[in-house]
Amino acid sequence: MECFDTHIHSEGKGIHELRAMVKRGVKRAVSCAFYPLAPSAPETVIDMFRKLMSFEVKRANKAGMKLYPAIGVHPRCIPPEYRKVLSFMERCSPTAFGEIGLESAGSLEIEVLTAQLELAKKMDVPCIIHTPRKNKEEITIKILEILEKVGFPEELAVVDHANGRVVSDITDAGYWAGLTVQPGKLSKNEVKEIVETYGFERFLLNSDTGFSDEELFAVSDTVDYLSSHFGKEVEKLAYRNAEKFLRV
16 A cells, blocks of 8 residues: 655665665655754754755655655754754745654743744744654653643644544644654554544554665555555545645
8 A cells, every 4th residue: 555654764775775765655754954963053953954955855756756745843853053944944835844843842942832833823834743762752742731821723734743642632632643653653553542442533653764774665564564454545644635635
């Protein structure tokens, strides 16, 4: 079945790896902005966005993959004078803002997330929102509080890297939940348990593959696994929900 990986970091993968993903069914993907060091200047982040929106899109196309760029200030990558980055984002037309979110929920992280959500609301841009491995429940609740305070449209936010402990909080609030299949996040069977309980309507599937050794085929393998249990219903998780959320 054709698959849509809703969160990768294509810059961390070689073209042969992207081509292998395509051969296994991942024909489309969102590549999220992430800089693996603390940026020393806002221009560093801006140039990363420029590379993602041009060079990475062309490189993925050579591998046979349709790549949708998402730009945003990750909570672990906040540069000085970050508002210069937001000014650049306002002049762009990205598929989404991402990944943005909270890591430790410090005051600067909250300020930067709030500013990006306000901009996304103004521009009518979907947002891919990071939640951390540590203190996931507590920080997810904080993210939901910020979304509510901003008055952010429910259909434009996916709270990503969700697990079984926070899924109901996210979906009860009306937002999309991102299911990331990789060691330390979710297994194929945990995804199966979640959709058995909550259905397929408000979930997006991704691998978060990028700069580390995450499984390239997490999405296609999970879709194949779920297909044997749920049949065509899995199309929603494979690609239809992604098309709806991203409006592509």
